[in-house]
Amino acid sequence: MIAAADFKITKVEHSRLNDTNLENIPFGKYFTDHMLEVDYENGEWKTPEIKPYQSFMMAPSLAALHYGQAIFEGVKAYKNPIGEAFVFRPHDNFRRFNASAERMQMPPIPEEIFMEGIRALINLDKGWIPSQEDHSLYIRPFMFSTDEMIGVKPSEKYKFMIILSPTGPYYNTPMRIYVEEEFVRAVPGGVGYAKAAGNYGAAMFATAEAKKKGYDQVLWTDAFEHKYVQECGTMNVFFIIGNKAITPDLGAGTILAGVTRDSVMTMLTELGLTVEERSLSIDEIIEAHKAGQLREVFGTGTAATISLIKELRYKDYTMEFDINHWEVAPSVKNKLNMIRYGLTKDNYGWMFKI
Numbered sequence: 001m002i003a004a005a006d007f008k009i010t011k012v013e014h015s016r017l018n019d020t021n022l023e024n025i026p027f028g029k030y031f032t033d034h035m036l037e038v039d040y041e042n043g044e045w046k047t048p049e050i051k052p053y054q055s056f057m058m059a060p061s062l063a064a065l066h067y068g069q070a071i072f073e074g075v076k077a078y079k080n081p082i083g084e085a086f087v088f089r090p091h092d093n094f095r096r097f098n099a100s101a102e103r104m105q106m107p108p109i110p111e112e113i114f115m116e117g118i119r120a121l122i123n124l125d126k127g128w129i130p131s132q133e134d135h136s137l138y139i140r141p142f143m144f145s146t147d148e149m150i151g152v153k154p155s156e157k158y159k160f161m162i163i164l165s166p167t168g169p170y171y172n173t174p175m176r177i178y179v180e181e182e183f184v185r186a187v188p189g190g191v192g193y194a195k196a197a198g199n200y201g202a203a204m205f206a207t208a209e210a211k212k213k214g215y216d217q218v219l220w221t222d223a224f225e226h227k228y229v230q231e232c233g234t235m236n237v238f239f240i241i242g243n244k245a246i247t248p249d250l251g252a253g254t255i256l257a258g259v260t261r262d263s264v265m266t267m268l269t270e271l272g273l274t275v276e277e278r279s280l281s282i283d284e285i286i287e288a289h290k291a292g293q294l295r296e297v298f299g300t301g302t303a304a305t306i307s308l309i310k311e312l313r314y315k316d317y318t319m320e321f322d323i324n325h326w327e328v329a330p331s332v333k334n335k336l337n338m339i340r341y342g343l344t345k346d347n348y349g350w351m352f353k354i
């Protein structure tokens with residue numbers, strides 16, 4: 001067993017914090033003073049090291065670069081009004097990380113390394129948590145195979161790391177979405193439910209095609225009929241139809257089980273809506289739109305929290321929304337933010353104190 005006390009910690013001599021402007025900071029571009037690194041070899045995890053954020057050398061034969069055993073997570077830390085640091089639902093990310101690891105034939109990371117790693121790093125780099133609205137410290141745990149050998153088989157060696165990036169809002173403008181009918185993100189039996197690096201590379205072509213047509217993102221549909229909605233880009237998606245909030249169910253393994261998705265379902269129930277996790281067809285969405293029942297559409301995820309969708313395009317049918325009159329998405333976002341920034345009581349035990 002590896003305990004936090006066993007971590008080897010080397011602190012920076014000079015913090016870069018004072019040279020970094022934490023206001024209106026772009027997503028994922030700046031990194032804090034420290035990072036965590038631990039290697040897996042001979043069937044066990046070695047001593048985790050926390051050290052200054054730095055580049056490292058790798059062999060051209062590094063297995064991850066060739067066959068893609070690489071997974072990641074995204075978690076956020078916030079500061080409350082008296083400056084205490086909290087992380088939002090990290091245990092859920094820990095469980096999902098190991099589910100991704102299992103799917104990619106990678107070793108599970110022990111809870112002590114994941115959780116205490118986050119705690120120890122944030123303790124050191126707490127000053128990097130921005131305090132402006134919609135800003136936070138993004139935590140990026142990841143793992144990749146490190147065998148130096150070209151051969152298609154699970155690697156024997158792996159590296160797990162955690163890096164931290166202070167961030168502002170991810171997508172700040174409401175999105176125009178293209179309903180994708182040619183390319184697919186996930187299929188039953190595939191890796192859609194895992195946060196596997198290759199999923200994101202595989203999605204870039206379709207996204208680029210949608211951008212050429214003037215859209216911000218695609219709404220993925222099922223691989224067989226291109227009829228049932230899955231996710232919006234790299235976010236889970238919610239449709240408010242009448243008094244119901246509908247989001248695709250996780251049954252087929254084609255949906256990434258978002259922590260934000262789960263939290264938003266709780267907030268929607270609190271707001272008095274009936275939450276349904278089920279398959280939802282584009283036909284049902286269009287019918288609801290024609291009947292004037294489709295009230296709001298939005299994406300959810302750690303990076304963006306909630307992204308409003310102002311336009312949805314399916315074949316030659318365009319659905320446009322007047323987001324200025326929306327009530328549900330803004331209330332959910334506000335309720336979540338109140339909890340995350342420590343402005344209201346956390347009734348669900350979501351905030352993990354550092």
Ligand SMILES: *Cc1c(COP(=O)(O)O)cnc(C)c1O
Pocket residue numbers: 074195231233234235236256257258259260261300301302303
């Ligand atoms: C990370 C991710 C999400 C959102 O998950 P959260 O836990 O809410 O951040 C949704 N869809 C995909 C494909 C993702 O990678």
